[in-house]
Amino acid sequence: MIDLYYWPTPNGHKASIMLEEVGLDYQVHPVNILKGDQFSPEFLAISPNNRIPAIVDHDGPGLRRAGAASVAQAGGTPYTLFESGAILIYLAEKTGTLWPDSKTAQYDVLKWLFFQNANVGPMFGQCGHFQGYAPEPVPYAIERYHNETLRLYGVMDKRLGERAFLAGNDYSLADIATYPWCMPVIRDLHKVDIAEFPNVGRWLDEIAARPAVQRGTALLADVMKIGDPDEETREAFFGKQQLERR
Numbered sequence: 001m002i003d004l005y006y007w008p009t010p011n012g013h014k015a016s017i018m019l020e021e022v023g024l025d026y027q028v029h030p031v032n033i034l035k036g037d038q039f040s041p042e043f044l045a046i047s048p049n050n051r052i053p054a055i056v057d058h059d060g061p062g063l064r065r066a067g068a069a070s071v072a073q074a075g076g077t078p079y080t081l082f083e084s085g086a087i088l089i090y091l092a093e094k095t096g097t098l099w100p101d102s103k104t105a106q107y108d109v110l111k112w113l114f115f116q117n118a119n120v121g122p123m124f125g126q127c128g129h130f131q132g133y134a135p136e137p138v139p140y141a142i143e144r145y146h147n148e149t150l151r152l153y154g155v156m157d158k159r160l161g162e163r164a165f166l167a168g169n170d171y172s173l174a175d176i177a178t179y180p181w182c183m184p185v186i187r188d189l190h191k192v193d194i195a196e197f198p199n200v201g202r203w204l205d206e207i208a209a210r211p212a213v214q215r216g217t218a219l220l221a222d223v224m225k226i227g228d229p230d231e232e233t234r235e236a237f238f239g240k241q242q243l244e245r246r
């Protein structure tokens with residue numbers, strides 16, 4: 001059994017989609033990052049950088065031995081992970097799912113997974129923050145992160161014009177990591193016109209059709225506030241003081 005520490009955001013969706021793809025049993029522990037749950041000592045003991053997603057695998061990473069119903073029964077030790085990229089690789093290797101056999105194919109996945117973790121996530125995140133959440137408009141930041149977001153869409157569009165998926169011709173961890181950042185609700189927040197990136201549009205449609213992706217992104221969807229935070233959420237996230245300055 002895996003405990004998933006989660007909130008319905010792009011980074012949270014990477015882990016929920018992956019757990020649905022690999023078919024392991026998991027239990028969801030909502031961490032309401034809009035209300036500050038990520039700073040609780042219990043959660044910080046699992047995720048020291050106060051970020052979701054995180055998982056605790058009570059069976060540990062070891063391989064199942066024949067005859068044992070779980071790795072715990074076979075002598076496994078619980079293992080904790082934070083950082084979505086590490087979680088995706090862990091679950092892929094543990095289950096032998098979405099993890100290619102050849103070393104070069106593995107590195108192809110890792111290149112585009114790190115591309116997401118080091119570029120798409122941080123830049124799109126800032127783009128969304130300055131366009132949708134900052135307590136006051138900062139034109140330089142809005143332009144800088146919007147331009148960088150469009151540039152990264154261009155990089156993906158070129159790649160997806162040459163290959164079916166980011167890492168090559170097979171669906172991979174890199175697609176799972178990147179898709180949630182380009183979903184319609186997030187794209188609207190980033191003010192991206194997908195018609196300008198037709199190869200990304202084709203790729204998004206293919207991934208959106210996968211049942212595991214639909215189940216993963218539906219998890220706690222009713223509490224998702226991205227792009228449309230209510231007054232209570234804004235107040236909790238940004239603090240009453242900032243609201244009063246607006």
Ligand SMILES: N[C@@H](CCC(=O)N[C@@H](CS)C(=O)NCC(=O)O)C(=O)O
Nearest residue numbers: 009011033050051052053083084085
């Ligand atoms: N590099 C991290 C980023 C995780 C991240 O930024 N998570 C956000 C939600 S999308 C979060 O937990 N934010 C809480 C906070 O900023 O305090 C990963 O890939 O797991």
